[in-house]
Amino acid sequence: xxxxxxxxxxxxxxxxxxxxxxxxxxxxxxxxxxxxxxxxxxxxxxxxxxxxxxxxxxxxxxxxxxxxxxxxxxxxxxxxxxxxxxxxxxxxxxxxxxxxxxxxxxxxxxxxx
Amino acid sequence: xxxxxxxxxxxxxxxxxxxxxxxxxxxxxxxxxxxxxxxxxxxxxxxxxxxxxxxxxxxxxxxxxxxxxxxxxxxxxxxxxxxxxxxxxxxxxxxxxxxxxxxxxxxxxxxxxx
Numbered sequence: 001x002x003x004x005x006x007x008x009x010x011x012x013x014x015x016x017x018x019x020x021x022x023x024x025x026x027x028x029x030x031x032x033x034x035x036x037x038x039x040x041x042x043x044x045x046x047x048x049x050x051x052x053x054x055x056x057x058x059x060x061x062x063x064x065x066x067x068x069x070x071x072x073x074x075x076x077x078x079x080x081x082x083x084x085x086x087x088x089x090x091x092x093x094x095x096x097x098x099x100x101x102x103x104x105x106x107x108x109x110x111x112x113x
Numbered sequence: 114x115x116x117x118x119x120x121x122x123x124x125x126x127x128x129x130x131x132x133x134x135x136x137x138x139x140x141x142x143x144x145x146x147x148x149x150x151x152x153x154x155x156x157x158x159x160x161x162x163x164x165x166x167x168x169x170x171x172x173x174x175x176x177x178x179x180x181x182x183x184x185x186x187x188x189x190x191x192x193x194x195x196x197x198x199x200x201x202x203x204x205x206x207x208x209x210x211x212x213x214x215x216x217x218x219x220x221x222x223x224x225x226x227x
């Protein structure tokens with residue numbers, strides 16, 4: 001089945017800096033890659049996603065890039081703000097498998113004012 | 114107000130007891146899921162259901178049971194066979210069971226064994 005590795009597990013940045021979280025996946029048949037943000041004690045919420053026919057997608061301060069050859073995708077947050085502090089999860093869904101997304105272990109992002 | 118409602122938010126279980134976590138959605142979604150979240154472990158799939166009266170085991174189904182008698186409801190029972198049930202449980206749903214459909218999560222239920 002699919003295996004998703006997410007790095008780093010913890011990321012600490014100063015307000016205004018950029019943050020990058022990277023995920024690698026194992027199944028070349030995966031074609032959908034969502035990113036979720038989870039604030040402490042709350043539900044994970046989708047913040048951005050990308051499909052395998054696209055290399056990059058942006059939404060204001062966040063962007064996701066996908067490298068299908070290397071089988072990795074990354075979340076980029078620019079001009080970070082304290083309210084960006086949360087745990088971020090990546091996921092990959094394989095069309096060759098059960099359609100269930102496989103999640104990474106999460107990255108705890110801390111933005112210092 | 115559409116969404117996924119989980120109850121209770123907090124639950125305490127004594128050793129040897131079964132407890133049931135409720136999950137109701139009014140999004141008219143066919144697919145529903147239960148995940149368990151432990152610190153540093155990400156989201157692990159317990160059970161999923163593609164359609165009413167059908168459900169499948171996920172990666173960590175031992176000690177859990179589910180039912181899907183109605184489209185909008187997918188309750189999870191944590192049985193006494195689950196030796197380490199203390200965790201945050203998340204119910205989720207998606208329009209249907211196909212790649213590329215966004216999964217939406219409920220607010221979660223905290224279960225603690227006392």
